[in-house]
Amino acid sequence: MNRLSRRLLILGLPLAALAGPALATPPKRMIAYKTPWCGCCGGWIAHMRQAGWTVEVVEREDLAPIRAQHGVPDRLASCHTAVVGAYAIEGHVPAGDVDRLLAKRPAARALSAPGMPAGSPGMEAAGREPYTTVLILNDGSTSVFGRHNGA
Template identity: 55%
Template sequence: MTEARHALPRRRLLLAAPVLLLPAGCARAAPRELAVFKTPWCGCCKGWLAHMTRAGFTAQVTELEDLAPVRERYGVPFQLSSCHTAVIGGYVVEGHVPPADVQRLLKERPKAIGLTVPGMPLGSPGMELPDGTREAFETLLLLDRQGRTAVFARHA
């Protein structure tokens, strides 16, 4: 009788063990490899890449004289464009998007095309000035190819 009482909890533990291990063993790691498209003469793109590298991303860089076909391919309208385009984990990342925003995108995995910081806001990653001048800017979640967006993050 004593052995029968202990057999049931052991059996439950053995049956539950694989379920308990699932989150650790099957958790999909966020991608860290960026495919970056930039023009050969853009220095601020190198600055943005330095931020991304410090945050643990690696980049495969392709230099092109015209990024319009790349943006068209990935659904970034001209009015939401910047000076470089990256692709990671099935998302497009346009412009000077902070690394923390990319990390959040990859963690949350929203239904969207990707992120964009249109233009080249002063003080954004890669656009720092020696005197520390910064503009407030927003990272936008690009929802669809028609250019619909939602604010993903605000930066001061």
């Protein structure tokens, strides 16, 4: 190895080490809006945190304005709304679906688990029922995004 190659190798290693964190995946952060009295929302937030998400919790008496701002219709509403990047996450959506949404980055407004399905993250104490997560596209139409508990 000549002197120039060795110098580049020696100088390049610290630079590569510094560049490593900059090239890493961005942190998984979201804001979750919930009402002060809902306990199952805390279960969903714990699920997201266990999956590696940093969740900032904001309590509001009325979540309808948050849902309206992010294009979530009342028929697809649940008890809490999270926001991650350009997407709203409505209700008890599993962390794996949120991760898949961000990996695929579809032209959509939100991902919803309408209502409060038994057996969804945060709703385990209610039993277990099949449910789907629904992608709310930018034009307001929907498509099934995920099937859970045998749905």
